[in-house]
Amino acid sequence: TIATYGDMIRVPGRRGSLERLRAGGADVRVVNSTKTALQLARDNPARQVVFLGVGFETTAPATAIAVLEAEREGLENFSVLMCHKLVIPAMLALLSSGDVPLDGFLCPGHVSVIIGARAYQPIVAQHRRPCVIAGFEPEQILRGLINLVRQVAEGRAEVENVYAAVVSEQGNATALGLFERVFVPEDTAWRAIGVIPQSGQGLAPPYRRFDAVERFGLTLGEDEDHPACRCGEVIQGKTEPADCALFGTACTPLHPVGPCMVSSEGTCAAWYKYHRR
Ligand code: SF4
Known part of the structure; x- marks a missing residue:
């Protein structure tokens, strides 16, 4: 079962x-x-x-x-x-890969509740990318984006927590x-x-x-995604979902081809819902 x-x-x-x-x-x-x-x-x-x-x-x-x-x-x-x-090792690996066009991170409130604001310090210290922790309500996301853009415009790279009512510095002990x-x-x-x-x-x-x-005694095999699926690039911010040849045609939320189209939190699914051209 x-x-x-x-x-x-x-x-x-x-x-x-x-x-x-x-x-x-x-x-x-x-x-x-x-x-x-x-x-x-x-x-x-x-x-x-x-x-x-x-x-x-x-x-x-x-x-x-x-x-x-x-x-x-x-x-x-x-x-x-x-x-x-784990989120932080993935963020560090992403930035260490070199060619990632990311200016900063809008950090997820729910993960941050657990790991705490201080967990993002290595991102700032090692890669000089601002990290702003925000909630999920529209005004909370907007506030996070404003602070993030402000940091980028001013050339700052700090951890900012605009969801402090919920996210502590140390996280959930x-x-x-x-x-x-x-x-x-x-x-x-x-x-x-x-x-x-x-x-x-x-x-x-x-x-x-x-x-x-x-x-x-299981052996987990390699993932085999559809050869045209560009989820890897989408996740890394290297391309937009609509640049995938399958987006909105062969791949839709009702019939997902790649993992980014499955849950409502997936980049391609969100793009399909809010940003179809
Ligand atoms: S999830 Fe679908 S639309 Fe997104 S990159 Fe993969 S195949 Fe393309």
Whole structure:
């Protein structure tokens, strides 16, 4: 049994999406929390339940809690396919690649709540790119953009937090403590980009038996995206979604070809919704 958040169900993979596999008879359940995934395992002791641990620092604390809970209960039919990613190593790798036309970063409020404003200091110190943390309401985003543009215009590169009501300097100590206890940073592959050192979260040795890759002896293959899909360049700010030959024709939110078109947060999906020419 695969338990997954809803936004993964339509992500195209080498053998189709989970949605398509489910239509073909695979046992794929959409869950809205790790609690539900754990309950699936409790209710079905004869079945192995694999939870897809995806997302950035925002969703990772819930995965860590689920692993601790599974260990506490001795829930040996529960495991996690660890695909959690870390934002800062990815930003640093992006800037280190050299040819990235980015003047600064509008940093996501939800990730920043966890990692804290100070986590962005290496971006400023090593690459002199301003980082402005903003919320998700229109006026919060506008305020963030104004501050970002002001920094660029004035030649400054600082971490600014315009979402201070929610984001602290140090971040969420409880969540960061869970990462420390349950996870270890590891090299991981980013779809359409490649491997970025220490940008993923694996399970720490005491919890490895809950790692689906280890439990089932899985070998994760290479991603195979459509040859015309330009998600890698889109994600890195090197091209715009509309420059992809598939945008809005073969690739739409209803029929996504590449990963950037799947969730409403994907660049191509957002571009399709708000910026079609
Ligand atoms: S439009 Fe579709 S195929 Fe093209 S880059 Fe975006 S997600 Fe990939």
